Amino acid sequence: MSAAAPVLEAERPRREAEAPRVGGALPDGEAEIELRGVSKLFKTRDRETLALTGIDLGIRKQEFVTLVGQSGCGKTTMLRILAGLIKPTSGDVTIAGRNLWRGDRRDDDALRKLGLVFQDANLFPWYTVEENIGLPLLLRGVDKRERRNRAHELGELVGLQGFEKALPRELSGGMRQRVAIARALSYSPEILLLDEPFGALDAMTRDKMNMELQRIAGATNATVVLVTHSIAEAVFLADRVVLLSARPGRIRSITQVDKPHPRQLEVTAEPGFQDMVIDLRHQLAEDEERLEREGRGVSE
Amino acid sequence: MSPTMKRFMPWISTAVAVVVMVIIWKLVIAIFDVSEFVLPQPEDAVGGIGDLVRSDGFWSDVRVTLEETLVGFGIALVLGIVLGTLLGRVLWLEQALRPVIVASQVVPKVALIPLFIIWFGFGITSKIITVAMLSFFPILLNVILGVRSVDSGQRDVMRSLNASRWQTFRRLEYPSTLPYILAGMEVGIVFAVVGAVVGEYLGGDQGLGYRIVTSLNNLEAETLFAVILVLTLFGFLLYLAVVALKRFLIPWHDSAIDNTRAST
Numbered sequence: 001m002s003a004a005a006p007v008l009e010a011e012r013p014r015r016e017a018e019a020p021r022v023g024g025a026l027p028d029g030e031a032e033i034e035l036r037g038v039s040k041l042f043k044t045r046d047r048e049t050l051a052l053t054g055i056d057l058g059i060r061k062q063e064f065v066t067l068v069g070q071s072g073c074g075k076t077t078m079l080r081i082l083a084g085l086i087k088p089t090s091g092d093v094t095i096a097g098r099n100l101w102r103g104d105r106r107d108d109d110a111l112r113k114l115g116l117v118f119q120d121a122n123l124f125p126w127y128t129v130e131e132n133i134g135l136p137l138l139l140r141g142v143d144k145r146e147r148r149n150r151a152h153e154l155g156e157l158v159g160l161q162g163f164e165k166a167l168p169r170e171l172s173g174g175m176r177q178r179v180a181i182a183r184a185l186s187y188s189p190e191i192l193l194l195d196e197p198f199g200a201l202d203a204m205t206r207d208k209m210n211m212e213l214q215r216i217a218g219a220t221n222a223t224v225v226l227v228t229h230s231i232a233e234a235v236f237l238a239d240r241v242v243l244l245s246a247r248p249g250r251i252r253s254i255t256q257v258d259k260p261h262p263r264q265l266e267v268t269a270e271p272g273f274q275d276m277v278i279d280l281r282h283q284l285a286e287d288e289e290r291l292e293r294e295g296r297g298v299s300e
Numbered sequence: 301m302s303p304t305m306k307r308f309m310p311w312i313s314t315a316v317a318v319v320v321m322v323i324i325w326k327l328v329i330a331i332f333d334v335s336e337f338v339l340p341q342p343e344d345a346v347g348g349i350g351d352l353v354r355s356d357g358f359w360s361d362v363r364v365t366l367e368e369t370l371v372g373f374g375i376a377l378v379l380g381i382v383l384g385t386l387l388g389r390v391l392w393l394e395q396a397l398r399p400v401i402v403a404s405q406v407v408p409k410v411a412l413i414p415l416f417i418i419w420f421g422f423g424i425t426s427k428i429i430t431v432a433m434l435s436f437f438p439i440l441l442n443v444i445l446g447v448r449s450v451d452s453g454q455r456d457v458m459r460s461l462n463a464s465r466w467q468t469f470r471r472l473e474y475p476s477t478l479p480y481i482l483a484g485m486e487v488g489i490v491f492a493v494v495g496a497v498v499g500e501y502l503g504g505d506q507g508l509g510y511r512i513v514t515s516l517n518n519l520e521a522e523t524l525f526a527v528i529l530v531l532t533l534f535g536f537l538l539y540l541a542v543v544a545l546k547r548f549l550i551p552w553h554d555s556a557i558d559n560t561r562a563s564t
Contacts, residue, residue, distance in 0.1 A: 083460055108462055116460045122453040126475045126552045135471070136461050167552050183457075 022251050024242065026058030031094075032223050033059040033082065033191060038091030039248075040077055050248035051077045055091065057242065057251065061190075064217060064224045064261070066234035067242050070284060074249025075227045079195050082225060083116050095191065115184030115222075117194040121176035123168040123183075129155065130164040133182045140187065154182040157216060174198075174205040181213075185220060192217065194226040207265060210237060214262045231280045236268055243280055245287045247294075253283055340522045348526035357506075362534070364507040365496050368424055369538065372431025373492040380436050380488075381481060384443025394444065401440075409433050410498055417503040427499035427507070434495035435488035439481070446480025447473070479553045482546045489542050493535040508534070 025036070038055040041048055052074040059065050067075040080086045081093060084106045093100040095110040123132045131138075133154055134147035142150075155161055158178040168176055177197055184192060197213075198206045210233060217224045228234050234241045238257050245252040255276055259267060267273055322342045329339055340348070352358055387394040413430050420426040450473050458468045500509025508531055515523035547556045 085456060085459060106462065111460070111462050114460070116457075118453055118456065120453045122451070122457050124454060124472065124475070126550070135457075139458075139461050139463050139467050139471070169552070169554075 022253055024055075024057035024251055024254050026060065030060060031058030032061040032063075032096055033057075033225070034092075034094040035078075035082070036092045036094070038078075038081060038088045038093065040074070040081065040086065041089045052081075052088075052249040054250055059223060059225060062221055062223055064237055064239045065226070065242060066238040066240075067225065067227045067244060068229065068231055068234040068280070068284075069244035069249070069252075070246055070288065071229065073244040073246040075244050076195055077249065078244070079193055079225065079227045083114055083193050084111055085116075112187065113190045115187075115189035115192045117177070117180050117184045117192070117197045119196040119199045121168070121173075121180040123176055123179055125168050127168075128164065129160060129166050129168070129171070129179050132168065132179050133186055135183060136186045150186055151182070154185055157185070157219060158182045159212065173201050174209060177201065177209065178212075181216065185216070185222075188220070190221075190223060192220075192222045192224045194224070196227055196229065199229070206233075211262070211265070213237070218262060231277055231284070232268065235273060235276050235280065236263060236265075241276075241280065243283055245290075247291060252287065253280075255280065337519055337521055340525060344522050345525035345529070348522040349529055352511075352523060352526040352530065361507050361511055362530075364424065365500065365509065365534070368427040368431055368496040368499070368507065369489075369492045372428040372495060373435050373489060375428070375432040376434075376436040376439055376488060376492070377485065379432070380439030380484060381443055384440045385447055385477075387440075388444040388447025405437055413499055413502050416499070422503045422505065427496055427504065430499040431492045431495035434491040438487035438491065439484035442480045442484030442487075443477065446477035449480065450476050475550075479546075479550050479555060482542070482550065483555065485542050486539070486546070489538050490535060493531070493538060497531060 025031075026034075035055050035057045039053040040051045042051055055078065067078060069075050077086065081088050084093075084100050087101055087104070095107075095113050098107050098110040100107055100110045124135065127135065130148060130151040133151040134142075137147045137150060152161075152164060155164055158181050160175065160178050160182065163171065163175065168179070171179070181197070194213075198209045201209060213224075213226075214237065216222075224237075226234075226237060231241075235255075235257055239261075241255040241257060242251055243253045243255070244250065257273075257276065259273075325339075325342050328334060329341065336344070387397065409430075412433070413426070416426040416429050416433075420429060454472055454476070455468075458472050463471070496507070497509035497512070500507035501513045504510050508527055511527045512524060515521075515527060546553075550556050
């Protein structure tokens with residue numbers, strides 16, 4: 001615990017055992033995305049919350065990394081920091097060698113490498129599917145014909161052909177998320193950041209969308225960072241699973257999953273896969289217990 | 301119910317309602333033996349419209365009332381959008397002005413019309429101000445609400461795309477506030493007509509509201525009814541214009557979707 005957050009120390013004077021902490025930094029030059037010493041302190045009127053502390057993580061080009069952890073562990077905060085939506089309180093975010101933040105401004109070249117998908121599709125209801133997909137291009141001054149061509153191309157990639165002229169309210173939840181993915185891909189970002197993109201979908205659609213996501217990631221050669229609260233989903237999709245522990249959010253473990261992509265759903269039945277899932281569940285449960293001991297209910 | 305029947309239901313029910321009303325009207329006259337000075341026969345009232353339309357100065361009265369309504373409403377619209385945007389964005393300003401806004405809302409604004417007549421004379425100006433005053437508040441409140449209701453997730457999208465201030469306004473804030481502005485206009489246009497008519501009969505010598513006063517003074521119930529019917533049509537057409545504008549500007553919005561089609 002650093003001296004940077006005395007309030008938190010005062011809140012819990014008897015910290016019995018610190019959660020184990022892992023550094024995820026890669027050797028110099030290997031990482032496409034890099035977080036170095038990142039922490040985030042949220043201040044509200046009457047309290048401060050240390051959402052993340054001492055995060056070191058490097059992600060290789062074309063790697064598929066999933067972030068898991070219980071709610072409140074800072075996984076969404078971490079993704080929003082990667083996306084440049086939140087400025088970290090301390091530490092650096094580097095995208096392909098460029099610092100994401102310069103003072104209070106974000107580096108546009110770094111931002112251009114990122115495509116972002118949220119839990120809600122966040123489509124603009126006044127635009128058709130085609131116009132929603134083309135929005136990022138519109139903002140970057142691409143002309144109409146090219147936007148349409150690109151929208152059709154991407155519509156095909158994510159399985160939306162025939163719906164180009166539909167309005168978002170005419171689509172199902174799964175279809176809307178497809179539009180959101182296509183929109184994130186519109187200017188060919190090298191990195192795709194997804195925050196529980198299928199969290200609001202039913203289990204069957206979700207499995208299907210996960211298969212699609214693998215295919216899309218492969219077809220676009222994108223580096224993918226995906227936040228989820230489902231460990232099975234995290235292991236199924238990832239090259240590496242990053243498990244975060246809560247209060248304060250830090251990296252507890254990183255698990256390598258050595259199975260070639262694309263993976264079929266049958267993989268989930270293999271013993272090696274199940275061992276990983278069980279181990280990660282175990283770690284989460286331990287973390288849960290630690291929080292109980294620290295009197296989570298009192299500080300909440 | 302079949303879709304075609306659903307489509308025609310409103311027309312059928314409207315016709316039925318009109319017929320029922322006319323029957324009750326005639327029954328009341330027959331049973332209570334009402335004098336024609338108090339309640340004319342429905343056919344005489346409708347016939348009164350013909351006389352009214354042909355009478356001297358009718359169209360100039362319509363034009364005056366229309367001008368008051370439209371100019372006043374236009375002022376209310378511009379002020380409502382500008383102030384609403386400002387108050388919706390600047391939180392402390394809205395908090396500081398909230399007592400004033402609430403106070404000016406609860407004042408029965410019709411009671412202020414005599415003041416406007418003292419200040420701005422019996423001409424068209426005092427009516428325009430009355431119209432603007434009445435239709436301003438529904439527009440203002442809706443715009444404040446609209447500006448505040450821009451979705452934070454959609455804002456995140458614009459932020460992640462490094463959109464400029466202008467792009468965020470043009471592509472996100474403006475279209476998402478538009479339905480609120482139109483909802484305010486829908487209420488506002490009805491108030492605007494009320495303002496013009498009441499303003500006219502409290503002081504002035506022209507307009508459809510003034511016709512109400514003169515036919516009352518001459519005890520011409522027939523003409524009175526005719527003016528009321530004309531005013532109803534007048535307000536209805538203006539309201540329809542706003543609804544048409546809504547369908548044109550925000551066809552994507554739930555409020556602009558034809559219910560009969562959406563439910564099938």
